[in-house]
Amino acid sequence: MTADLPCVLFVDDEERILRSLRMLFRGRFEILTTTSGREAIDWVKRRPVHVIVSDQRMPEMSGVAVLREVAEHSPSTMRILLTGYADMDAVTDSVNEGEIFRFVEKPWNGVALVDSVAEAAGIAMSEFAAASRSAIPRDARAKSAEGGISFNAIAARVVVLDESGDLVALVRDLLPTAVHVAHATSLEAALDILAEKDVAMVVAQLASANGDVADSLKQLKRLRPATLSVVVSPLRDSRLVIGLINEGQIFRFLLNPPPRELLRRGLIAGLERHAEMRVASNLLRRHAVEAPRAEAATMPGRLLQAWRRLREAAITRIA
Template sequence: MNAPLPCVLFVDDEERILRSLRMLFRGRCETLATTSAREAIEWVRQRPVHVIVSDQRMPEMGGVEVLREVATISPATMRILLTGYADIDAVTAAVNEGEIYRFIEKPWLARQLIATVEQAARVAMHDFAAASREQIRVAPPEAAFASVAARVVVLDEEGALAAQVRELLPGAVQVEHASDLEGALDLLVDHDVAVIVARLSSADGEVADALKQLKTLRPATLAIVVSTLRDSRLLIGLINEGQVFRFLLQPPPRELLRRGLIAALERHEQLRTQSNLLRRHAVEVSSVPSSATMPGRLLRAWRRLREAAVMRIA
């Protein structure tokens, strides 16, 4: 008996795009396709949809709005944004509101798109099956602080961001300040860090690379990036290769930062207690520089962090 195929829903306002996607995935999955965002949302209400791939620029409703609605209706559905227009505001909303799995640009590479959708489908099918056996537990807000001494590391040269984070979080949360990347990595070696908040001032700097590498070693640690850079290319890389949890422009609005911190602590608690959910935070192979080009001080810190990760697994 053949295994059931995953259900993948494609949403795009161009019929020719939908025809191409149907052909590309013929035989690989059960495909649903529509030019109507509202019809797509209704389908998700009515039946299991393992993956939704939505275009961003549609007349009826933007792709981010569609994915946000889907996340509310069916949290186990994996969400992918497919668009040819990398607008920074849309990409930021995709992270902060839609919590997308991947951002794929048009024109897509067929092999990459197939691999991404199939990987997402495997994760979703596992989660749907688990949910049918036992409802996935969602921790109440206070659980993120009550069950363990949650720790947040703030990477910020000046320290003002760390002070703001301390003001916004309950006293039970330990907030550590690191003025440089080496100090942040040392804290990650010595402690179970729930959230890292990083100020990012350079698209090509060590911090952006570190956030990508960190996700492979500490998948349960959530990253919140605060940046002055309105750079969609940077953010797309951080989504696909680093699974950043939130992206806020500097200076971050207090309420948005507070909500992001609370949500990240709640999600970390889920990941800590339900390890099967870590599959949803898998990242693409990172394009960060090799260790041969890394400064010695950082190379030593990364070596310690990798050794600590191996010890955790053992």
Template sequence: MIAPNKPALLLVDDEERILRSLAMLFRGQYQLHTTTDAREALAIVERTQIHVIVSDQKMPIMRGADLLREVKERSPNTMRILLTGYSELDAIVASVNEGEIFRYVNKPWDAAELRTTVDQAAQIAAALFTAPAAETAPITAARAVTAVEMVPVSPASAEGILVIEDDAEVFRAVQDLVGAAQPVYWARSLEQAFDHLEHHPVGVIVSELVVQRESLTTALKLLKAQYPEVVTIVMTPFQDTGVLINLINQGQIYRLLPKPLRPGPLGMNIASALRHHRMLKASPKLRERHVVEKIRQPEELSVATRVMGFLGRLRGRATV
């Protein structure tokens, strides 16, 4: 239900025809702003409180992923949705790592689903804009220099980093990057991952999408749904764009890093993820920003039953 004071919605697409179609979906519900120019969109964000921006990806002046990155810097509480007819790997990676988008929506869109997504985003943004600034302060790359520049915590309460990966090199790299600052656990199967989660507090997961020939995508999605404060970095050479899009919408992954492993970017993103985890723990309103879509793929439902049985045992823990 939209509040009496209508939230502001900004629609950006370089095609006038598509822009008109989008506007028709939302007219009357929102303070509506539309533009075909990405630069004008940024100007609107700078002078107006925008709750939700929906941007096309393929635009001549600036890609949608780049626009949403700029919007994040100017107005971090604005919820960002990328709309595109092209499932490009580069755009997907940029939308996660730079734009930290709320949803990735394919064209042609389903009108009812798009309305629901925008309504949900608007409600979250309204709560974020009214929250104390300290609760919603953004985590920026400039503050995430190295993995050892952590917020001080006592050893007894230190959140662990769980590496779910066949390759021991990744586990050792994370250990080397973090040093003694945080405990690091290694799982080479879903069962081992569950065991670590049951016995250790974990704040950040660094995971492949497949271990021991078993897909982890469903487990990562359900974990985020149940424990939004857990922050996931996916590191994989896997390039199935459909799977990655679902991980954005249904798993709200924090970063998507390609293989082969590069220690510099990995260390920076682990540091950022740990800070982000601590902010999510401290702020219920900020956790709402990471609400996920329900899993819809039939092939994942049987796996979901298995995973939910384990997650049920974890409920009630203060920290996953």
């Protein structure tokens, strides 16, 4: 009966939580449960697992550590972190190391959790099917952070939104000289560049949780899913980062000042991922975002004009 159902693996050190999840998802998916992160990783190594939903705080190993190893062994498995403790380190590690699809807090909303898992399962099933038709499995892709660069550096374009100029100088120092790095000192200028050029990555300095930049990164992901975002901020605000993960699918979040090596690895990995998506368009589904939970603030007229130009440019490219 379960042969045609997507497989979902739940990892939590509390049996009562696993019982609740089995009841919630019964009949919809093939369900695997374990209280051991190591057993979860062994399962992923042995058989297809479309979605893994892991708790963060477990005695043997953290949920982020589990999801990080799952990503290494089965990158097509969609990863969701489910936790009652939204501490800043866990949130940032979940995006930087686990590259999660969603961050879900306990107590969860049953309908929303089922919808997120179902969306993730559909994406994973298409990726597993594509990988089975391909001669080169997705998990065999080059790891340029440790070796040679696999993206086309000459074609790559990065926009750095940075008022001071310090961040753009660092990005230029870390990337190959063939990568075109554009400097935008305002959000409006960044949107104008995005309207005119095919941009692989936006590196944004985020100084305020309530400003237009965070909302714009979320809107940009809905409009341009192949454009990845790296956020650099001094704000230790876990709610902000959770929103950027779920509603903006940011690729990395680094506290300011960003460690050079972490930023370098994030930039190279992001350019590789963008190149991957240009070749395999089915991977764009992995960057689907949640609908905004709060109504966006009214934007100034100058930003509305910039967004209008960006949307018109997107329609022109599709046509």
